[in-house]
Amino acid sequence: MKHFPAVEVIRQEMVAPDCYRLHLFAPEISASAKPGQFLHIRITPGLEPLLRRPFSVHAADRQKGEVAVLYRVVGRGTRLLAEKKKGETLDVMGPLGRGFTLPAPGQKAALVAGGIGIAPLFFLLQTLAGLKNSVHVLLGARVAKELLLIREIGAYKPSLMVATDDGSRGRRGPVTELLRELLAERKADRVYACGPTAMLKTVAALLQKHGVDGELSLEERMGCGVGACLSCVCKTSSKDGTSFAYRRVCLEGPVFPARDVIW
Amino acid sequence: MNKPNLTVDIAGLRLKNPVLTASGTFGFGSEYAPFVDLNRLGGIVVKGLTLEPRLGNPPPRMVETPAGILNSIGLQNPGVDCFLAEHLPFLRQFATPVIANIAGNSLQEYVAVAEKLTGASGIAALEVNISCPNVKRGGLQFGADPSAAAQVTRAVKKATTLPVIVKLSPNVTSIGEVARAVAEAGADALSLINTLAGMTIDIRRRRPALGNITGGLSGPAIRPVAVRAVWEVYQAVKLPIIGMGGIVCAADALEFIMAGARAVAVGTANFLNPGATMEILSGIERFLEENEIGDINELVGIAHE
Structure with missing residues (x-):
């Protein structure tokens, strides 16, 4: 049960x-x-x-x-x-629901969190600590005081980079700018992201540009939570890629391959 | 005292108890199998089926309202062939009748879906959806007009040997009149009510909250409307009634039964509590025992006496 x-x-x-x-x-x-x-x-x-x-x-x-x-x-x-x-x-x-796919041995992982989006990525970080993959954490928020759990994240010793919209801590600007640089320097083989829709959309576009695989944790208003009511759907490409399908965030997600999501 | 009798008869279909699941809230059964003993349900009414797969409406598809929810799923389903090939085999494992809810854009589509289901083993009855408020065609266009409702009923009856249950809409001037029309057209039983048409505005975005603009209201908010509809239809026709609309506990279910429903369907409550059907079933049984009633059928329509 x-x-x-x-x-x-x-x-x-x-x-x-x-x-x-x-x-x-x-x-x-x-x-x-x-x-x-x-x-x-x-x-x-x-x-x-x-x-x-x-x-x-x-x-x-x-x-x-x-x-x-x-x-x-x-x-x-x-x-x-x-x-x-x-x-x-x-x-x-x-x-x-369906969770993240863990990186293969030797793959460099990058976790991109916007605001409260650190929620599922922190558990992923905990899990990755038991593996040997190198891990980057890119943490973004509007202002410094909204950067969540910096000390606890640091305890897992990832390579941590921070961005705030107002520049009150770390890089000034969106956290996706940090990802853009990381991908350009080929420092990430697999990316995991959770945060506001605009951020996820940018992450998906960057991943496509650099040909890097990644997964996004999506949020949608839910009814049943078990796949029965079809309320919490997101638009995704169909299996043959010719059209689209609405997939259930609760059952087929909440984690989706970034390339499957249609914005 | 012996255990009270809970079996009910809906148009020749014997149900081991009167607690069913409402179409669209229980998927194809497998989704809730980890939470509910499907063998203990009186019946499983599956998500509405159409001839071809349907994508459904754009999200957002659900908003919460006071004691209710407004949905605009738009009949997303994989099509009747996929249901038969991939979902029905799972449901056949259980000793619980499966009632297939069907919808269509046209009379011909209702007939084609009914024919495909009639040949399949493991379907106990058809529930004809002429009351979905969330699709442009194949919903209320048939359910809102007594003669159109009768026409669909007659066509489906001709296409199947299965019991035909017609699901009525509350979004009409006189639900009793629609009930009479489908009864004369040969319906074997009625289910009521489908959702009430409604909408909400997201004042932050200054736009309708649902992607489809309007939706169907369900949940405890609509229960008194549904009980009244059952009451009226019970007086209008002699057909067995499956009552639904905001049932969350045994007391709610008993209201519908006393108003004239021979069975009840649980919908929105599954979302709050996946064990709702089981709790309602044991609550009904306890009520019968405490009141020394030997047979649930004694209570059907008793409020009219």
């Missing part, structure tokens, strides 16, 4: 203004979750808000049986979630 009606909240921490990390005690999920997969969380047993909310698995501690999600408060659901305290329970489905 992948449905756990009473998952205990271990702790909740504010990691930046309006950004929270929620730690849950869920040994089965922790044992089986792969980077890029998500949890579908029912925030209240009542009818407001009605639907579950999807959150990427942000970290897993298999020894402690814990998983974490990282989120920004953007509406009613996340506002209610931010009020959850240690000892309370949540109804969780997961892990769901």
Whole structure:
């Protein structure tokens, strides 16, 4: 089963203004979750808000049986979630969806995160730490204080580069400028990205230009989370490449090969 | 006291209990198999099928509304042939009747889909969708007009030996009148209601929130509308009714049964709680036991007495 009606909240921490990390005690999920997969969380047993909310698995501690999600408060659901305290329970489905494909031995990986997009990439970074691949992390945000988890990312010793829109830390400008240079210098063989749509679109275009493979973690409003309702679709190229198909972000994603997504 | 009887008969189709899944909310069954014991369902009503594959509407396809959701999927489906080849074999493993929901752009398409399904083993009945609010053709154009609804019903009846269940729309002046028309045309049972037409505006973008502009409202928000529709149709015709519209718990299901539904379908609630159908089923059973009612059929339409 992948449905756990009473998952205990271990702790909740504010990691930046309006950004929270929620730690849950869920040994089965922790044992089986792969980077890029998500949890579908029912925030209240009542009818407001009605639907579950999807959150990427942000970290897993298999020894402690814990998983974490990282989120920004953007509406009613996340506002209610931010009020959850240690000892309370949540109804969780997961892990769901298709995650990232790990790099082949020797491939240089680049992780490109825009804002809260670091959520699934941090779990990927944790997983890559057990492998021998060299890892670049490119972290972008509007302003320095919105750069999330810099110290924790640093603990995994990737090559870390930072960009902010206002230049308050690191390079001034979009994080994709850092990727442009990395690709030009042939320092990445496989790219993983999560962030705002405009950023992902630029990442996909850069990957195509340089002939580098990559995967994008997409976000879409979800209904069921298991592929039944066909609400959370994204436009992708069809298998024969002649037309397009709507694929389900919850089941066939949320991670898609960058070249498959039609913008 | 013995266990109460939960079996119901819908147009000659014997269901082991009255709890079905609503079309479009349960995929082709396999999606929910990790969460629900499909053998325990009264029946599985699959996603609407058309003759050719349909891409569906552009996203966004769903927005949350007060106690409801507005969707505009647009009948995305792989086509009836793909369903028969790739999805039906999975469903045949279970001791649960499969009801195929069908839609079409034209009378001929309804007939062609019905014929393909009739020959297949593992289909227990057809549910004829003449009430989808999210497609330009093949939806409400048939369901909103009693004579067009009757025409589709007659054509499908002629094309199949399976029980024909016609799914009615609430987006009409008199649902009772449409029910009478399809009953006279030979329908074996009715399902109601499909979603209510609605829309929301995203004030930040100053545009309709859905890619398709309008959508169909479902969820607890529409339940009183649906109960009223079942009540009216129960008085209008003698056909068995499958009631649906915002059922999330056993008490909701019992409302529909007392209004006249012989079975119920659970839709939006599957999204909130994948175990909803099972909880509703055990809740109905508990209600019967607590009230010393030996047979669910005793409650059908009891509110009219």
